[in-house]
Amino acid sequence: MLPPFLVIFIFLIYPLLYSLYLSFTNFDYIYPDACKFIGLGNYLHLFEDETFIRALKHTGILLVVYYPVVIILSIFLALLISGKIKGMKVARTAIFLPIVIPLSFIAIIWQWMYNNSYGVINQFLINVLNLKALHRNWLGDPKYALYSIIVVNIWRRIPYDSIIFLAGLYAIPKDIYEVAKIDGAGFWKRLTHITLPLLKEALIIVAVLEAIFFVKIFVQVYVMTGGGPAESTEMLYTYAYRVAFRYYKMGYAAAISYVMTLIILLITWTNMKIFRTERQ
Amino acid sequence: MFKKRLSKAFYISGLGFVAAIFIFPILWILLTSFKSNVEIFKTPITYLPHKFTLENYLSMFKQLPYYIFFFRNSTIITLSTVILVIILSSLGGYAFGRLEFKGKGLFFSFIMAILAIPYLVYLIPVYMMEAKLNILDTYIALILPYVALNLPFGIFLMRGIFRTIPSEMEDAAKIDGCNSFQVFYKIMLPLSIQGVATVGVLTFVAAWGEFLFALTLMESSIMKTLPVGIVLLRDEGQSWAYGLLSAAVVISIIPVILSFIVLQKYFIRGMIEGSLKG
Numbered sequence: 001m002l003p004p005f006l007v008i009f010i011f012l013i014y015p016l017l018y019s020l021y022l023s024f025t026n027f028d029y030i031y032p033d034a035c036k037f038i039g040l041g042n043y044l045h046l047f048e049d050e051t052f053i054r055a056l057k058h059t060g061i062l063l064v065v066y067y068p069v070v071i072i073l074s075i076f077l078a079l080l081i082s083g084k085i086k087g088m089k090v091a092r093t094a095i096f097l098p099i100v101i102p103l104s105f106i107a108i109i110w111q112w113m114y115n116n117s118y119g120v121i122n123q124f125l126i127n128v129l130n131l132k133a134l135h136r137n138w139l140g141d142p143k144y145a146l147y148s149i150i151v152v153n154i155w156r157r158i159p160y161d162s163i164i165f166l167a168g169l170y171a172i173p174k175d176i177y178e179v180a181k182i183d184g185a186g187f188w189k190r191l192t193h194i195t196l197p198l199l200k201e202a203l204i205i206v207a208v209l210e211a212i213f214f215v216k217i218f219v220q221v222y223v224m225t226g227g228g229p230a231e232s233t234e235m236l237y238t239y240a241y242r243v244a245f246r247y248y249k250m251g252y253a254a255a256i257s258y259v260m261t262l263i264i265l266l267i268t269w270t271n272m273k274i275f276r277t278e279r280q
Numbered sequence: 281m282f283k284k285r286l287s288k289a290f291y292i293s294g295l296g297f298v299a300a301i302f303i304f305p306i307l308w309i310l311l312t313s314f315k316s317n318v319e320i321f322k323t324p325i326t327y328l329p330h331k332f333t334l335e336n337y338l339s340m341f342k343q344l345p346y347y348i349f350f351f352r353n354s355t356i357i358t359l360s361t362v363i364l365v366i367i368l369s370s371l372g373g374y375a376f377g378r379l380e381f382k383g384k385g386l387f388f389s390f391i392m393a394i395l396a397i398p399y400l401v402y403l404i405p406v407y408m409m410e411a412k413l414n415i416l417d418t419y420i421a422l423i424l425p426y427v428a429l430n431l432p433f434g435i436f437l438m439r440g441i442f443r444t445i446p447s448e449m450e451d452a453a454k455i456d457g458c459n460s461f462q463v464f465y466k467i468m469l470p471l472s473i474q475g476v477a478t479v480g481v482l483t484f485v486a487a488w489g490e491f492l493f494a495l496t497l498m499e500s501s502i503m504k505t506l507p508v509g510i511v512l513l514r515d516e517g518q519s520w521a522y523g524l525l526s527a528a529v530v531i532s533i534i535p536v537i538l539s540f541i542v543l544q545k546y547f548i549r550g551m552i553e554g555s556l557k558g
Contacts, residue, residue, distance in 0.1 A: 004372035004431055011428030012394055015405035022404065029408070080295060085288075091295050093544065094303040100540040100547070101306065102489025104507040105529050108514060109305045112312070112522065118321055120308060127324045159302060160551070167552045212396045219491045223511055240400055245496055250404050257398045264396055 019254040027251035035251075042255035052256065055236045058146060059263065062214045066150050071206055074158050075199065078165035079191075095159050103156075107223035110152045114138040114224075139225055142232035149233055152220055157213065161206045168202030169195070204275055211267040215260055236260050306533075313337070313526035320522050336527035343524055349502050350509030351532070357419055357505060358487040361426040365434050365483045366476055368427065373438025373475075374464055378450070395432055399492055402429075407496055421497045422505070426487050433554055434479045440553060441475035442468060478550035481543040488536050506532045 023042055027035045046052050081092055098106070113120050116137045125134045138148040172195065180190050218237040221227060227234040227242075236256060244253030312320060313336050315329045341348055406425055407416075415421045445468060453463045469476075494505045504512060510532060514525055540547055 004368040004375075004435060007368065007424065007428050008431055011406060011425050012402055012432075015402040015409075016394060016397070018405040019401040077298065080298060083291065083295075085292065085295075087292070088295075091299040093541065094299040096544070096548070097306065097537065097540060098302055100485045100489075100536045101533050102491070102507045102536070104489070104491050104511060105533055106305070108510060108525070108529060109309045112526075113305060113308060118323065118325060118522075120325065120327075123323065123325045155302070155305075163548055163551055216398050219507075222491075237398060237400070240398070241492070244400060244404055245407075250408075253400065254404055257401045261397050261401070 020258065022251045023254035023258050025251045027249075029248035029250050038251075042252050043259070045252070046255065046259065051231060051234060051239055052236075054231055055234045055239045058234060059215060059236055061146060062150065062217070063267070065147075066153060066214055067210060070154050070157050070161065070210060071203070073154065074161035074206060075165050075196075075203075077158050077162040078169055079195070081162065082166060082169045096163070098156060099160050103219040104223050106152065106156060107220045111139060111224045114148055116140060140229060142230045145225055145229060145233045149217075149220055149224060152224075153214070153217065156220075157210065161210065164206050164209075165199060165202050168199045172198045200275060204271060207271045208268050211264055211271070215264050215267070236263075309526050309529050312522065313530045315523060317521075317523040336523040337531075340524055340527050340531075343521075344513055344528060346501055346504075346509065347513070347528055350504055350506045353419070353498075353503060353509075354488060354506040354532075357422050357426065358484060360419070360423045361430065361487040362480055362483045364423070364427045365430045366480055369431055369434025369438045369479055370469060370472070370476070371464075372431065372435035373440075374442050374468060376435060377439040377442035378447075378468075395429075399429070403493060403496055406493075410497060416497055417499050417503050422494060425493050425497070426490060429490075429493075430483045430486055434483065437479055437482075437550060437553060438472065438475050441472040445471050474546065477543060478546040478553075481539055481547050482550045482554075484539055485536050485547070 024037060024039060025035050026038050026041065077095070081088065081095065114122075116122065119138075121138065122135050125131045136144050139145050176194055177190060180194060185193065216237050217235050218241065221233050221235050221238050222241070225233045227238045237260065240253045240256035240260070243249050243256065311327070311329060314332050314334070315326070316331065316333050316335060319326055319330060402425070410416050410421050449467055449471075450463050453467050458466065489507055490505075491507045494508045498504050498508070501509075501512060510525075510528060513521070513528060517525060
């Protein structure tokens with residue numbers, strides 16, 4: 001019974017602790033001999049690192065824009081696909097399919113759709129909707145690049161989250177709705193008084209999973225914009241990766257990674273706190 | 281009655297519209313792959329191919345000579361990972377679900393929590409380790425970390441399966457003279473085939489698409505896997521090759537699409553189980 005735990009130990013637990021140690025050193029892969037213990041040096045340096053602060057701001061934008069939107073839309077999608085009609089199976093397959101497409105292919109497909117001249121999005125706006133004024137260089141303009149990436153992530157994550165909400169919906173006993181209908185409760189009343197309160201467990205799960213997801217956004221940005229233009233889409237993860245494997249400052253990169261972990265914990269903890277107090 | 285029918289029509293068209301939004305990008309790359317490069321770079325663009333052509337698929341392997349290596353690497357690495365994860369997570373799940381030992385609750389929540397941490401934390405020491413052992417740029421360099429990354433969830437899922445199998449069956453086998461290992465592979469494993477399918481399909485999808493480790497641990501072009509290789513092809517081709525690139529994307533995602541369509545039930549169940557208890 002040993003082999004599985006040995007693999008986990010060598011490739012997960014040992015690296016986890018070793019990185020933690022590295023984050024307190026100035027370890028540079030090019031000059032390993034100059035490695036020195038510097039205490040909280042890396043963590044303190046983050047406060048004056050402009051790129052880090054910019055990436056942190058972008059994470060904040062995701063928290064305010066991406067996070068609530070993706071959760072709300074997932075609930076609506078779950079409601080939409082919870083009905084029992086002919087063709088639902090086909091619709092669900094179409095909706096869930098993007099979940100299994102690897103992110104780097106998703107990024108390449110969307111980058112092509114966002115293309116300034118030949119992309120289907122701009123072409124559709126100009127030629128079909130006749131809205132020439134809405135033509136944008138979606139990924140090339142620092143004003144819009146981050147939001148264009150947010151749209152891709154929303155598109156990508158809604159199906160995933162809606163599966164969890166769907167499982168939550170199925171767990172609600174049907175007779176509650178029957179009683180409410182007899183009492184004359186309309187769609188909105190049933191939604192806000194029965195469905196949403198009973199989806200709370202699913203909501204907590206999605207909130208935690210999404211926090212884990214959006215703080216660690218990497219592949220989409222790395223492939224579509226590389227963090228540009230002008231660092232307008234730089235993320236904590238893309239920056240940490242560059243620090244580790246372009247500049248080889250692995251101690252500092254480890255520190256950024258651990259700060260990301262702290263942010264995830266903080267958001268998770270806040271969620272738990274909000275939902276716990278509401279429950280009492 | 282009329283009102284009810286109207287609302288149903290409204291519902292169906294809403295559902296159709298939403299489904300179209302989600303499937304569109306995949307449909308779009310498929311349509312693009314059947315257009316010639318001349319048609320792709322013409323405005324206003326065409327939606328359905330004016331002249332349906334297979335030229336991108338036919339010339340792809342000649343014009344993108346590395347593609348076949350990317351595909352081979354992805355296949356070897358993914359299949360090896362899936363097989364190893366199935367074997368090891370069955371063993372680990374059995375140990376957790378059946379055998380009693382101290383501190384397993386704590387250890388268990390620990391191995392689930394480590395998946396929330398940015399993988400860069402694991403990648404940096406693994407890179408240094410593999411550089412020292414001189415195994416960067418080999419299949420094993422990627423297979424071993426992939427196994428490790430997919431094992432915690434696999435163990436978790438298999439543990440859930442093993443716990444649903446009544447222990448009377450196990451006891452009966454023991455009375456008949458089976459030892460622990462025989463009980464495991466003669467009684468437990470055949471009963472847990474659904475769990476194996478779930479772990480298998482989830483690991484397959486994860487390994488086929490993994491980017492970060494593949495980007496870093498495979499240094500020469502010829503050893504890259506598809507998710508990283510496709511970016512390489514894009515950078516080389518710049519704008520001229522979107523026809524070829526689309527065909528390459530389509531072929532690269534067919535394995536995961538097929539596995540999803542065939543094993544959809546297991547895939548979704550695994551996702552729900554993982555999120556509800558994890």
